[in-house]
Amino acid sequence: MSSPSVPHLDTELATRVLVRFLRDEAARAGFTRLVLGLSGGIDSAVAAFLAAHAVGPENVVALALPWRGSNPQSLEHGRLVASAAGIALGVADLTAAADGLLAVLPAPTPHRTGNVLARLRMVTLWDRSLAERALVVGTSNKTELLLGYGTLHGDLASALNPLGDLWKCQVRALARHLGVPEPVISKPPSADLWEGQTDEGELGFTYDQADAVLSRLVDARETPNALVAAGFHRELVDAIVRRVVQNQYKRRGPLIAKLSRRTVGWEFRYPRDWAT
Amino acid sequence: MKAALAQIAPRLADVPANLALHAETVHRAAAAGAGLVVFPELSLSGYLLMEAAPEVAITLDGPEMTRLRELSREAALAVGFVEEAPGGRFFNSAAFLDGGELLHVHRKVYLPSHGLFDETRHFAAGDRVRCFDTRFGRVGLLVCRDFWHLGPAYLLGCQDVDVMCVLSASPGRGAESGGGRFESVTSVALLGDTYARSFGCHVLHTNRAGVEEGVTFAGGSEAYGPSGERLARGADEDPDLVLVDVDADARRAARLRMPFLKEERPHLILRELQRVLAERAAPRY
Numbered sequence: 001m002s003s004p005s006v007p008h009l010d011t012e013l014a015t016r017v018l019v020r021f022l023r024d025e026a027a028r029a030g031f032t033r034l035v036l037g038l039s040g041g042i043d044s045a046v047a048a049f050l051a052a053h054a055v056g057p058e059n060v061v062a063l064a065l066p067w068r069g070s071n072p073q074s075l076e077h078g079r080l081v082a083s084a085a086g087i088a089l090g091v092a093d094l095t096a097a098a099d100g101l102l103a104v105l106p107a108p109t110p111h112r113t114g115n116v117l118a119r120l121r122m123v124t125l126w127d128r129s130l131a132e133r134a135l136v137v138g139t140s141n142k143t144e145l146l147l148g149y150g151t152l153h154g155d156l157a158s159a160l161n162p163l164g165d166l167w168k169c170q171v172r173a174l175a176r177h178l179g180v181p182e183p184v185i186s187k188p189p190s191a192d193l194w195e196g197q198t199d200e201g202e203l204g205f206t207y208d209q210a211d212a213v214l215s216r217l218v219d220a221r222e223t224p225n226a227l228v229a230a231g232f233h234r235e236l237v238d239a240i241v242r243r244v245v246q247n248q249y250k251r252r253g254p255l256i257a258k259l260s261r262r263t264v265g266w267e268f269r270y271p272r273d274w275a276t
Numbered sequence: 277m278k279a280a281l282a283q284i285a286p287r288l289a290d291v292p293a294n295l296a297l298h299a300e301t302v303h304r305a306a307a308a309g310a311g312l313v314v315f316p317e318l319s320l321s322g323y324l325l326m327e328a329a330p331e332v333a334i335t336l337d338g339p340e341m342t343r344l345r346e347l348s349r350e351a352a353l354a355v356g357f358v359e360e361a362p363g364g365r366f367f368n369s370a371a372f373l374d375g376g377e378l379l380h381v382h383r384k385v386y387l388p389s390h391g392l393f394d395e396t397r398h399f400a401a402g403d404r405v406r407c408f409d410t411r412f413g414r415v416g417l418l419v420c421r422d423f424w425h426l427g428p429a430y431l432l433g434c435q436d437v438d439v440m441c442v443l444s445a446s447p448g449r450g451a452e453s454g455g456g457r458f459e460s461v462t463s464v465a466l467l468g469d470t471y472a473r474s475f476g477c478h479v480l481h482t483n484r485a486g487v488e489e490g491v492t493f494a495g496g497s498e499a500y501g502p503s504g505e506r507l508a509r510g511a512d513e514d515p516d517l518v519l520v521d522v523d524a525d526a527r528r529a530a531r532l533r534m535p536f537l538k539e540e541r542p543h544l545i546l547r548e549l550q551r552v553l554a555e556r557a558a559p560r561y
Contacts (some may be wrong), residue, residue: 010453013456
């Protein structure tokens with residue numbers, strides 16, 4: 001399929017709902033400020049704009065977290081986003097911390113180095129959370145969550161995630177609606193962990209392909225066979241289904257060995273917004 | 277009579293705070309001239325309770341109900357709560373109170389348990405749909421999903437319902453289509469229109485506002501007049517207090533114009549339904 005059809009989004013409604021979500025859920029947890037990392041990419045840009053609408057730009061703590069391996073354009077785009085959203089941007093260079101850690105890890109591969117960086121960013125944001133009394137906003141979209149394209153206890157770790165029910169193509173539509181600068185929207189998505197890395201290169205398919213397949217499988221509950229019959233390549237559908245199943249562990253907490261009659265996660269199930 | 281749709285955003289599992297919110301809302305509505313205030317489903321407890329449901333349950337003779345009875349001296353009220361009943365059963369209930377008296381309790385009959393809903397896990401299902409007389413005419417209560425099934429509304433219609441009060445906590449679902457509202461909101465509006473014109477009654481539907489567990493309750497409470505005309509609409513997602521005139525003369529006029537109730541044939545429905553059920557019970561293979 002050359003140009004698969006992707007799900008639409010009522011951007012007006014989505015903005016209203018997501019802004020309220022950030023403001024109300026932060027307030028329930030006792031926070032009036034939000035903190036997030038600005039990678040220079042589209043997801044964190046959308047999250048930053050939403051956060052600025054929710055609590056006011058002066059109450060958003062935005063951090064660029066580059067290291068020596070980062071593309072300098074990422075920081076430039078981070079600045080572009082912060083300025084467009086009216087947010088002050090702090091920069092914390094993680095090179096020394098990352099090199100210190102990598103020096104004691106035997107033979108780090110690019111994949112493991114990427115995880116180390118993602119987790120150092122998490123450590124930094126959660127430190128700022130406590131220091132600044134600001135709740136950590138996540139930026140993983142629905143496509144990434146389902147594909148498992150994120151680091152557990154790294155970029156997947158947040159307190160509130162406004163993007164988790166938006167397909168990548170919907171994030172793009174929302175970015176345009178919110179006024180995210182065009183260069184950030186139109187560049188190829190990249191985790192920027194090594195030179196020339198792109199998400200789509202690493203995944204082996206495009207986000208539009210993933211969105212088209214996943215939205216039909218997940219939202220419309222179609223079967224993989226029905227998608228193949230509708231013209232999607234079997235290899236593409238299979239690769240996507242495999243990723244969704246294999247990465248289920250990233251979408252759930254650790255398994256707890258059951259002993260008692262009332263176990264956390266089974267019989268002891270309370271809302272997170274309990275008594276708020 | 278003026279009614280108020282109290283589109284509140286209760287705190288989750290915090291009955292004392294929500295009782296205070298009810299009191300403040302009733303004061304405001306009564307000051308604006310409302311004789312009846314309709315709150316949303318589980319207005320005293322919040323909706324996504326999970327295992328906290330039994331912990332926020334109240335009994336019909338408990339102190340919370342005493343407080344609600346006091347409040348009902350200012351205006352009649354329909355409220356939603358977790359009811360603890362004998363036998364260790366918990367119901368998703370709605371109560372109607374007026375002039376210091378508890379006039380009626382409706383226990384939700386249809387408990388959704390699919391998708392994000394998990395009501396049969398926590399609640400027992402009610403087993404009756406009854407109208408009752410009030411100073412505003414014959415009133416019937418429905419709780420959220422009861423309204424989506426045709427049966428309860430039909431049963432109220434057959435009991436000459438004048439004012440159908442619907443208490444909802446409807447999570448907004450479906451943001452793809454456009455029009456600035458969740459798709460779930462659009463569907464429920466069609467039902468209000470239909471029931472109002474079918475039974476020549478008023479439909480007062482209060483849906484809650486606010487966010488719980490990342491779920492946004494869509495608000496958009498609506499009142500329909502007896503010809504299916506929409507009389508008022510609450511804000512989308514935001515808390516609101518919607519005042520609406522509920523005019524008995526309009527019901528009389530609508531029923532004269534379209535006498536559906538006069539021509540209704542409940543015995544035919546009952547007979548055919550019994551036949552259908554008997555056929556369904558017979559083994560087919």
